Amino acid sequence: MHDESQILGYQPGNSFIYQLNATTKLVFMLLVSIACMITYDTRFLIAICVLSIFLFKEAKIKWSQISFIVKLIVAFMILNLIFVFIFQPSYGESIYYSKSILIHAGYFTLTLQEVFYLFNLFLKYVCSIPIVLLFLLTTNPSQFAASLNKIGISYKISYAVSLALRYIPDIQNSYWDISAAQQARGIELSKKASLGKRIKGTLNIIMPLIFSSLERIDAISTAMQLRRFGSKKKRTWYVTQSFKKEDYLVMIAAVILVLIVIVLWQLNHGRFYNPFI
Amino acid sequence: MTNTIIEFKDFSFQYDSQAEPTLKHLNLAINQGEMLLIAGPSGSGKSTIGHCINGLIPNIDTGNITGECIINGKNIQETNLFDLSFITSTILQDTDSQFIGLTVGEDIAFALENDCQPQNRMKQIVHRWADELGIEHLLKQAPQNLSGGQKQIVALAGVMVDESPILLFDEPLANLDPASGMKTMALINRIQKELNATVIIIEHRLEEVMSQPLDRVILVNDGKIVADKTPNDLLHNNLLEKNGVRNPLYLSALKKAQIDLNQIPDLTSVNALPDDREIARKLQNWQDKITITGEKEETHSLLELKGVGHRYNKLQVHPLHDVTTTINQGDFISIVGQNGAGKTTLCRIICGFISNEGLISFNGDDLKQYSIKERSDKIGYVMQDPNQMISQKMIFDEVALGLRLRGYEENEIQTKVYETLKICGLYPYRHWPISALSFGQKKRVTIAAILVLDPELLILDEPTAGQDWQTYTEIMNFLKQLNQQGKTIMIITHDMHLMMEYTNRSLAFAEGTLIADTDPIKLLTEKALIKKAALKRTSLYELAVKYRLKEPNTFVRAYIDAERDEKHA
Structure with missing residues (x-):
């Protein structure tokens, strides 16, 4: 059942990525995600995919920690790709200016160009999801807040975001506790009950979860105000780290990646890399 | 100034x-x-x-x-x-x-x-x-x-x-x-x-x-x-x-022995009391007068644990391990020990909330095959925080939830719920929303909600933490009654006097190990054990030592028996 290896949240570690400044990681994540969003250059996307999967390995994150969220994202991704295809199966030929038919099916005629386009979309997911997950799992939420504040976001919002991140594991834990308590009252949520019953039973957990979370929010906000949170326009951060050589290198790398995207834009005359002409 | x-x-x-x-x-x-x-x-x-x-x-x-x-x-x-x-x-x-x-x-x-x-x-x-x-x-x-x-x-x-x-x-x-x-x-x-x-x-x-x-x-x-x-x-x-x-307990004891407190200049601690032969004599006399009730007759085992443990993660320094003991029908057990020693973990294991090493059997039946829900028909667990248990708006519905899920008839449910609410002293509030209740009352609602299912074994996690003296007495007397009617009860507690006054057996934990399984009064005899499990002797014991009474433990027992007699008189 629940133990720490299933918790989706920051846990201290000691690989290279953990040592980086949170601001560095935030900037890297934002720049690289934006770069991947803009470009459809397959070569670039493949390179970033390899990089992000390599970084993921490097961080030594356990599969059990992320399995749930990854499955969820994959499900949405597949759904998304299917819908993109259904709405305009001919989009691929219009952007690549050529048409090589793979399967004849009237409106749903599948072209090599469309497959290539969908493959690029798929690559975009594979590029950015590991990087975002990596950021969430390797960044101390307090340092995250400090870095948000550093790039100009109000400290109240920064702190709210970091508290929210911090409470994901807590809420997961109370969810398990409450779920067990409700099962002990007679709601069968184990595999011995049908799926419908289990979904209905889960609804019974929501009420106490909301109430116990509200109570916790109330307690923490009182505690924060008693220690003067919000009394001044600014605040300092105990955990702020100074920039090290590695941080500058990573930032430079991110900027270079963005520059590459711009150069590719020039070379490809647009967002798309076209191998068909 | x-x-x-x-x-x-x-x-x-x-x-x-x-x-x-x-x-x-x-x-x-x-x-x-x-x-x-x-x-x-x-x-x-x-x-x-x-x-x-x-x-x-x-x-x-x-x-x-x-x-x-x-x-x-x-x-x-x-x-x-x-x-x-x-x-x-x-x-x-x-x-x-x-x-x-x-x-x-x-x-x-x-x-x-x-x-x-x-x-x-x-x-x-x-x-x-x-x-x-x-x-x-x-x-x-x-x-x-x-x-x-x-x-x-x-x-x-x-x-x-x-x-x-x-x-x-x-x-x-x-x-x-x-x-x-x-x-x-x-x-x-x-x-x-x-x-x-x-x-x-x-x-x-x-x-x-x-x-x-x-x-x-x-x-x-x-x-x-x-x-x-x-x-x-x-x-x-x-x-x-x-x-x-x-x-303070030592004052209650002095009063019971009919010692005039006005004659004692400083009452603030056992140490401050005067070295007075007269006081010692009166205490000893009182102790000798109390007849100590005999212990229970033979029992049959209800819950057996063999080598039970659980490790939350690899970094945990002292995971709960190797707990072997037998809980008998009719026991009233206190589980004591320092914060984080594994007390709550053990209760969760028994209820099936978390997986475990080792073997647990209930009435000879291996519990491994049963889900949390199935175990709950036999074992009731009241968590420390009532807010984690309550899922309904009205008191009646909260207590009725378990019965409804088990498919009882609505009129049968009403009879059972009313009966339980009466036992728990909540009957006058049966139509109230839960949000109108105090913390202590909410706690009793959660006990009622479990009790109505009539489990053979009732486990409570710190039922009296943060409760004032009156609520404490109410809850504990109520549990005592249930125990006398034959229910087996296990409670986690930090209150040494509660342990001695109400329970007849103590399991003490330290650093994930069961270090003692004995009579509560005897548990507080051994200095090494007390230190290891972060327990404390009550001031009754100190009082008996100060006045050199013959057997400090007997004095403590005499006090508790006298207290019980007064409450049930």
């Missing part, structure tokens, strides 16, 4: 949400450098007094104020919360919920961050206080992973950085094991001495707080100050039990 730092003048306060004033015409003056206790039952208004001193009233908890409350020269109605926070530092009851930082160091620095202190200065201040309080080695840890006593110290360090003149402790002992409670009190006393701070402790556990010298005790009941005396005067005055606060 004394200097008044807190002054209430004909002060009344009514919360916006309440129909009656919570505090009524309060007059109270507290001097700089005093250490005092505010005691009283739940709902007496003692916490409300605390909220006035730290500015939560009227800044967060709004309501109607008449009269004046002046804190360090400032009227609370004209001062904002942030300014008051430099004057009063508050340590909340539930330390877990007040930790904001991810590490101990960061949490201690929280107030400094909000004051815009530069990072190197923060580090310096944090290290100074961590060093002062002996938690330097914990600075990089997550506060949630500390023991109860350590959490209390971290919370204290987090407010000490303000160096404010008033320290306010809201029930500091509620969640601590007995040994940590004593240490915390000693620490509070030391800090008070060193800084000449004004220390205000809100607690109903009078005896534990009085282990350190107090200047005054303010006894509050029903929104009024009933007594404002030195501890010694208060104890001579016989006001405590009338106002819902438990007397």
Whole structure:
């Protein structure tokens, strides 16, 4: 059942990525995600995919920690790709200016160009999801807040975001506790009950979860105000780290990646890399 | 020269949400450098007094104020919360919920961050206080992973950085094991001495707080100050039990032996009592008069544990392991030991909340094959926090939930629910929404909701934590009755007297190991065991030792038997 290896949240570690400044990681994540969003250059996307999967390995994150969220994202991704295809199966030929038919099916005629386009979309997911997950799992939420504040976001919002991140594991834990308590009252949520019953039973957990979370929010906000949170326009951060050589290198790398995207834009005359002409 | 730092003048306060004033015409003056206790039952208004001193009233908890409350020269109605926070530092009851930082160091620095202190200065201040309080080695840890006593110290360090003149402790002992409670009190006393701070402790556990010298005790009941005396005067005055606060045990024992308390000059601790042959003789006589009831006859086993354990993660230093014991039908068992020793883990294992090593059988049946729900037909578990259990709006529905899920007829449900509500003293409230209940009443609703399912074994996680004396007595007597009707009961507790008075067997845990399984009174005989499991002898034992009674344990047993007889007479 629940133990720490299933918790989706920051846990201290000691690989290279953990040592980086949170601001560095935030900037890297934002720049690289934006770069991947803009470009459809397959070569670039493949390179970033390899990089992000390599970084993921490097961080030594356990599969059990992320399995749930990854499955969820994959499900949405597949759904998304299917819908993109259904709405305009001919989009691929219009952007690549050529048409090589793979399967004849009237409106749903599948072209090599469309497959290539969908493959690029798929690559975009594979590029950015590991990087975002990596950021969430390797960044101390307090340092995250400090870095948000550093790039100009109000400290109240920064702190709210970091508290929210911090409470994901807590809420997961109370969810398990409450779920067990409700099962002990007679709601069968184990595999011995049908799926419908289990979904209905889960609804019974929501009420106490909301109430116990509200109570916790109330307690923490009182505690924060008693220690003067919000009394001044600014605040300092105990955990702020100074920039090290590695941080500058990573930032430079991110900027270079963005520059590459711009150069590719020039070379490809647009967002798309076209191998068909 | 004394200097008044807190002054209430004909002060009344009514919360916006309440129909009656919570505090009524309060007059109270507290001097700089005093250490005092505010005691009283739940709902007496003692916490409300605390909220006035730290500015939560009227800044967060709004309501109607008449009269004046002046804190360090400032009227609370004209001062904002942030300014008051430099004057009063508050340590909340539930330390877990007040930790904001991810590490101990960061949490201690929280107030400094909000004051815009530069990072190197923060580090310096944090290290100074961590060093002062002996938690330097914990600075990089997550506060949630500390023991109860350590959490209390971290919370204290987090407010000490303000160096404010008033320290306010809201029930500091509620969640601590007995040994940590004593240490915390000693620490509070030391800090008070060193800084000449004004220390205000809100607690109903009078005896534990009085282990350190107090200047005054303010006894509050029903929104009024009933007594404002030195501890010694208060104890001579016989006001405590009338106002819902438990007397120190040694005093109750002296009274039972018909010793005139007015003849004893200093009642504040067992050590302060006079060396008087007459007192010793009277105590011994009383002890000899009590006939000790015999122990239970033969039993049959209900729950068997063999090599049971659970490890939450690889980093856990002392996972629960290798617990082997047999719980018999009709046992009333207390599970005791330091915070984090594995007590709650064991209960969760038995109920199937978490997986386990080893073998558990119930009435000879291996439990492994059963889901949580199936186990719940036989084993009822009442969690420590009632808010995690309650899922319905109305009391009746909450208690009926388990029966409805099991497909009982609605009229049968009504009969059963009413019957259970009557046993739990909740029948008059059967049509009430749960939100209107006090914490203690909510706790009883959760007990009722489990009881209605008629489990053979009932497990309760700290049923009396944070409850005042009256609720405590009600809940425990009610459990005692159930036990006498044949229910097997296991409770987790930190209360040594409760353990001895109500339970007939104790399982003591330390660092994930079951270190003792014995009669509760015998458990508190062995010094090594007491230390290992972070337990504490009660003052009854100390009293017997002081007056050189023949068998201190027999004296304790005699007291408990006398107490039981009075309650059930």
